[in-house]
Amino acid sequence: MKLKRILIGLEIHIELKTKSKMFCGCSAVHFEKIPNSQTCPVCLGLPGALPVPNFKAIESVILIGQALNCEILKESKFDRKNYFYPDLPKGYQISQYDQPFCLNGWLEYKIQGTNYRAKIRRVHLEEDTGKLVHTQVKGKSCSLIDFNRSGCPLVEIVTEPEFDSSLAAKTFLEKLQKIVRYLEVADADMEKGQMRCEPTVNLEIEDGGKNYFTPLVEIKNINSFRFVQKAIDFEVERQFKDFEEKRIEKMPGNKTTRGWSEKKLETGLQRTKEEASDYRYFPEPDIPPIFWSDKQITNFKELFKKIVLPDKLESRFISLYGLRPEQAEILCRDKETAFYFEKCVELGKIKKITSLDIVNKLINQSKKAKQFADLSPKEFIEKIGESQKLFSLNKEEISLIADRVLKENQKIQDEYRKGKTQVLGFLIGLVQKEAKGKADPRIVQKILAEKLA
């Protein structure tokens, strides 16, 4: 019996950071607020309330759709998804079924320098549920509900089941998080539940010249990128063993949901999954349909064009400022650092401080908990200018120190020569320490590289 292929599809929910909720004027900022203090008849599902869609939330979804290279549908509508659960006050969730705002896209992500393309099936808008707390009151188990989150705008992104490793799934999710943050439509912090991911996993197994597919499993309750990987890896192993034992194949109706347990580091069966027809979707009668004019579609596209996305910024940093791809990637992890860097480069020109001086300082600093955050770009440039004046050691003096450091670290030298070039940074650090910071790091790097060659 041989594992032929892992198939992973992702369903991602992201909370939008609008001021108000999706269909009412209650505040959508619900994290750690007094329970049930931000509700109204609409988001409590009281009879007679009328939901009215928040345009900003729709615009945000359409921005995400465009960043994921989707097509914007000219006709859209909301639908009711019917099911009972205590955190869903109306007995249905307002969602989108057959006419979501965006369809059929893709997103490229990179693993160790190689580009991969993930296909996106759909991007739609829906309302969040209330929050359940499972606890005990007076010694009796019960569940408590806070409806502050009820009705907050939630984007759902569904990919094709084409990721073939947990690393691919995780890398894609990190890229997606970076994009929604650049778009400034969401904070997407997984620990805070602002970004939630449910991978659906199954396997193709070869046995005796025949191929079999294991039943689909959806994994819930994952709240960090690290656990996305761990949960999928656990599930792959579990499904393989399960198939060896029971030989149950994928069939309509045998999809199940399993919950990831952080404590046990395993997934546990929650229930059998309902079929789409069980949700009895139908058009939301309280919300009229949406038809976009050509002009409105153009407006959405114009708005999107104004936003710089990380990929574009990285290439700009490489071509315009001569950064290495790794450096560009580090600087572009968040928009603030990237823009800070650009501002510094501009200011540095007058003082003859190069973009490479800035990037080195900035990357070293950002490793140390972003000390630069307290400095304005102008102050930062001044600081670099001062430290460059401090580089009082000449080449000969640095060379002597380098010789001493290399002699004391024969092992590391060997590692470097075996191809582990990243130890160079460590050696530079040692020389710098000996030189008490009085050596220009660029010269140290050059001298060390020459000596090690």
Next chain:
Amino acid sequence: MNDKNKQKLKNIKTLSEEEVKHIAKLANLSLSNEEVKKFQGQLSETLNFIQVLDELNTEKAEPTNHASGLSNIFRQDEIKPSISQAEALANAPSLSDGFFKVKAILERNDDEI
């Protein structure tokens, strides 16, 4: 009996017990065995009655998903005052510490979305 009614009789379908139980589960209802039998008959009758709609020729009718004739109704992203916690909880059958309280949900951590 005319042809039409004969045709109707042929199409009459009786829901199985399983189907009735499944529908009850989706509607969050618990039914006794007698009730399952009772609704098996009643629901089947209702379905067959509604089947009269199949006789309409809808080939040229556009699907409608809204009756008001309105479209593109939106609101700006502005905060309006919420009701107070006390008002929100006023009609709750059971509460605890500012929360609505319900029976313990057996499915651990199951956040359905």
